[in-house]
Amino acid sequence: GQQLNQSPQSMFIQEGEDVSMNCTSSSIFNTWLWYKQDPGEGPVLLIALYKAGELTSNGRLTAQFGITRKDSFLNISASIPSDVGIYFCAGLSRGSNYKLTFGKGTLLTVNP
Amino acid sequence: DTEVTQTPKHLVMGMTNKKSLKCEQHMGHRAMYWYKQKAKKPPELMFVYSYEKLSINESVPSRFSPECPNSSLLNLHLHALQPEDSALYLCASSQDWGREADTQYFGPGTRLTVL
Numbered sequence: 001g002q003q004l005n006q007s008p009q010s011m012f013i014q015e016g017e018d019v020s021m022n023c024t025s026s027s028i029f030n031t032w033l034w035y036k037q038d039p040g041e042g043p044v045l046l047i048a049l050y051k052a053g054e055l056t057s058n059g060r061l062t063a064q065f066g067i068t069r070k071d072s073f074l075n076i077s078a079s080i081p082s083d084v085g086i087y088f089c090a091g092l093s094r095g096s097n098y099k100l101t102f103g104k105g106t107l108l109t110v111n112p
Numbered sequence: 113d114t115e116v117t118q119t120p121k122h123l124v125m126g127m128t129n130k131k132s133l134k135c136e137q138h139m140g141h142r143a144m145y146w147y148k149q150k151a152k153k154p155p156e157l158m159f160v161y162s163y164e165k166l167s168i169n170e171s172v173p174s175r176f177s178p179e180c181p182n183s184s185l186l187n188l189h190l191h192a193l194q195p196e197d198s199a200l201y202l203c204a205s206s207q208d209w210g211r212e213a214d215t216q217y218f219g220p221g222t223r224l225t226v227l
Contacts, residue, residue, distance in 0.1 A: 040221070042200075045218075050213045099168070100155075100216060104154060
């Protein structure tokens with residue numbers, strides 16, 4: 001089946017620093033979604049991307065849909081303690097039988 | 113409003129119990145999903161309902177029985193579970209199933225513990 005390689009697996013940063021994480025695949029996806037999950041809670045949608053090359057922002061978050069349709073990145077600027085959590089990328093395509101394919105997640109820790 | 117609600121928040125049950133998880137959305141979405149999530153892992157798809165009909169069953173054991181009474185509600189009936197079924201159970205919904213441009217919204221989950 002299709003797989004998403006998400007990196008890094010974990011990050012430890014200081015408050016105020018910028019963060020970047022990405023997902024790559026050998027398969028094409030037509031939708032890229034980025035979620036944040038706090039412990040014991042459900043994933044919360046951060047950004048949805050539907051077009052190759054699309055660059056979308058949501059406050060301090062910026063995500064891009066790669067031009068090849070095989071990758072996406074998420075940037076967080078000026079991190080704050082509440083950014084702590086697990087970030088998942090997810091892709092959707094006909095090739096995945098319209099099921100969401102998830103990356104394994106990036107665990108972000110922000111030191112105040 | 114992009115809210116999906118789930119009840120209960122926590123559930124502890126014995127292996128001989130019968131219980132149900134409930135999910136509700138009022139976004140007019142026609143597709144609803146059940147996922148299972150183990151700690152520090154991504155969600156794993158269990159079932160997909162489209163227009164109140166079961167579209168996908170990811171070879172889930174029969175001790176999990178989904179039900180979609182109407183377009184806003186999704187239930188997951190549990191019976192004779194095993195301790196390894198302990199996990200966070202997530203409900204999600206999206207506008208439709210079978211589209212390449214779609215977005216799934218997740219509920220807060222039910223933390224299930226099987227003793």
